[in-house]
Amino acid sequence: MKRLISHQLVEYLENRGIEHIFGLCGHTNIAVLTALEESNIKFINVRHEQISAHAADGYARVTKKASVVLSHLGPGLTNAATGVANAALDSVPMVVIAGDVPTHYYGKHPHQEVNLHADASQYEIYRPFVKRAWRVDSPELFPEIIEKAFAIAENGNPGPVLVSVPMDIFSKEVDVSLFQRLTHNTKNFQKPSIDDITAKKIIETLIKAKNPLLYVGGGIMLAHAAEELKELVDHLSIPVAHSLMGKSALPDDHALTLGMTGFWGTEFINNKCKEADYILALGTRFAEADSSSWESEYTFNFPPTKLIQIDIDPTEIGRNYPVEMGVVADLKQALTVLNRVARELVPQELTNKELEKEISEYRKEFKENNMKFIQDDVFPMQPQRILEEVRQVLPRDAYITTDVGWNKNGVGQQFSIYEPGSILTPGGFATMGFGAPAALGAKIALQDKVVVSLVGDGGFGQNPAVLATAAEENIPVIWIIMNNYAFGTIAGLQKAHFGTTLGTVFKKDGKDYSPDYAAIAKAYGVEGVKIQSAEEFKPTLERAIAANKPFVIDVAMLNNPVPTAGHWNIMDIYSPNKTIHHVSV
Template sequence: MNKIISEQLVDYLEKRDTKYVFGLCGHTVIEMLDALEKSEQLKYISVRHEQIASTAADGYARATGKASVVLCHLGPGLTNATTGVANASLDSIPMVVIAGDVPSYYYGKHPHQEINMHADGSQYEIYKPFVKRAFRVDTPELFPEILDRAFRLAESGRPGPVLISVPMDMFSRKIDTRFFERIYKGSVNIIKPSLEENTAKEIAKTLIEAKRPIIHVGGGIVLANASKELEDLVNFLNIPVSRTLMGQGALSDKHPLMLGMTGFWGTNFINEKTSNADVILGLGTRFAEADSSSWYKGVTFNEDKTKFIQIDIDPAEIGRNYPVEIGAIADLKVALIAILKAAKELKPEGIKRPELIEEIKLYKRSFKKSNESIENDNRFPMTPQRILKDVREVLPEDAVICTDVGWNKNGVGQQFDITEPGTIIHPGGLATMGFGSAAILGVKLAKPDKKVITLIGDGGFGTNPSVLATAKEYNIPVVWVVMNNYAFGTIAGLEGAHYKHNFGTVFKIDGHPYNPEWADVAKAYGIKGKKVSSAEEFKEAFEEALNSDEPYLIDVPMENIPVPTEGIWNINDIYTPKENVKDGVLISGKAERSDHVSTN
């Protein structure tokens, strides 16, 4: 029996239990919109900018662990979606982008809106640097196979986005249903790689014999749903844990063996623990620049002192930035189970480190005490520390926070306790402004019973305020907390520290701070909005917004205080060169830091 491809595509998505398609219309995809309109299971979320579609889809995929779906038009539709897709790619988030294209019989004729400067029918190739695969459908009968491969690729190995470029005539073609029926016969579940028994024993033995072991975790732990397995191993061997920004929530920030975030936004205590470790087990982390203090030897990590063991689902990450004694390709959940099993066989009684636990406890107590004064300060505009404290006191532990760029990401990673995995979502790799305001839409659709908020700067929110229209249209009850310092604050701080001015980074008219009145903008979209006028007012306003069960925006005037840091990032040494740093290499001693400078 022959059936139109668009209708069979909808059938396929329904069989995969897909609930939402995020997108923006265009003439190349109206055949798909017609098929979606007839579906009783699939809901189409129409947005006002394609970056919102891809970012909301990113949030949905993070909340569900399944590939989300984006539908977009060619040309400007494809390019507008780029940033959200690239952000998902760098954070290993599964996504399938279905993009309309010019009719297949018009290749080379430069039809309307085609990007066609150097090759015919090739605009989909602009996605190649950041998607796992970019497909173009040239034969209608191959569409089902390409579609199924796209979802399998997106969700397997290191997850990530996959693009399918579909000439608009292909959506309308009829093909025999047997081509789709053939792909339904296979299982959608793919067995993940495990850790070989001897390797697990070798890793366990190395950890047991180490004098100063550290487990360093990244976002891979959260993606692999391996938090319980991590905690079981940590508790049995009493090994302290450091984390990356993306690793926040992998183990509770309140766990007695959780040190905290390393690198630029880490503290001297944490960085000294990791730089003096004799063994570091890296789990689901790339040992990225900011987390590793630009790889300066002896600042956060030191390969002369430390044996590195690295386990990751992606073979390309093993040994990328530090030489490894043991490198393993494995699913982290399975790997941690195997290592714990081996550890229990080698040392049934486990290991206790009461002195270390007490040392970490005293450090955390001291760190929190150092913030007490500023986070309880009543001055207005508010301090970012006060905003975070009030949010934490009101927000349920199982609520989901999407951050953005600046204090709301770096400060949260440094000093905002997250106790449950999956309740904090950072834009890590690409660090995209505007991520938080759109990602919460997808997260809330995936978790309707959870409170979902974003902490976002005024610069970040200003990139795509039309998220408000989508939230209103589909009644998505989320809360935007706009931390408003009338600037691209972290860059203003960086520029001010090195060049003594803030040109191009602050918002002013005739020398006076300027921003749209974001609460009034929200009201214009039909959404509740409030601008707080005192520090004492914020907490009550936030609680009201959280319990309103409708979209709500709070505009919070905030001082532009950079995130305090004892860490080091090469970016400071590039702008203000140091004698002991040459071409990104720390020649002797420790690099000097620029006091209280942070970047996004």
């Protein structure tokens, strides 16, 4: 028996447990949309493809499974590209299914095809950032390609894949046996672990080390290994520093959590990393901002510090620092073995009360140094007060998305996160415009959790049409627009080094300018409040949480840079032989 590929695709996705598809229509994909009409899969309709990709990214981060994006060719594919690339650089699994030109129109300048250098090759636009890009050349090949797509997206180092499907193939019939045989394939692969000999060597090294330290990245959340990490930390009493993407791997109020390293890390945390004689790195790329541009006097100093690195991706081991021992393994599996071996070698939990006291005193001092900003009644508000009051109001298990700028760097440095994976931030690509739509995807997946997007006015202004989807689907996300009338972080950087803010601040007739985002929200049918005083912010957020509906809070904020004692090499490029970071604008 034969059936249309579009209908068999939808049935295949249902059988995989797909519950939502994010996307936007086009003449190349309406056959799939039609097939979805009778499906239990919910199509999340957006107004811009970048929104669909970022929302699918947020959805995949919290579900730990590949999300699905449905796109059109040409401008649809390129609109989505930024969001797909962001997912790629943060190792987020995603399957992008895109309509393409009909096979019988190859080489004829068909409508909306990108074919300036080769015919039928626009899918290659995605090749630099997806794990695999397919163009389906035969209807009979489609079933095995879509099966491979999910396997590749979800396994190894996760990431997006593209399946570009000529629109006529969506409307071809193939024998149902081609899809049915896929049901015999396992959908969950066994992950690679480590052997006991290797685990014993690692644990013995950490026990004998004078100042051991664990350095963790986003790979902990990708592997769903936070519980195993905490077990190892508690048993061996080893402190944990983390990258931006590793934030929440261990709760910020854990006695041995040091905090975020690098440019937006603090001197105390960076020094602890430099002082370590052995570092066990788990699921981290040692990216530039986290590693202070890899300059040894600021954060990491390999050697004399010695490095043990475990990662699912062998290309990350030894990429930026020399490794004494490299292990390719899934972190959940590896930590399970490490914990068992640790209990065998050290039956009783180790303690390090002196270090715990030192960390506690550091946190107290850091908070005290911020207190003058937290308690300041000035309006526009101090960013530190905004973050403090958000943390006071939110439940412990609330989910946060950030964008870029103060909301990302400040949150990484001074906003406590308690539940593993409950902060979603654009780490690798640092994409402006990620935070607002990513919150949509997270909330769709987590209907019983409070989801708040901390986003700047520059970031929210990228895709305010996210509100249309929120209103249509009644997705109760709270967007807090930290509005400094600027691309604030870049404005502070430009002002510090070049004495100007051209192109980085928003002005009209010499005065600060911003759209009224609360009014824009209301125009979309979403509740919106424009904060008029510092005292008004906290009760408004409490009301937004209680309302359980889409809600925009537009709060004016001073453009003070995130304080940092860290280092970023671009500062040396702009101002050689000077110690200049950012300034207030």
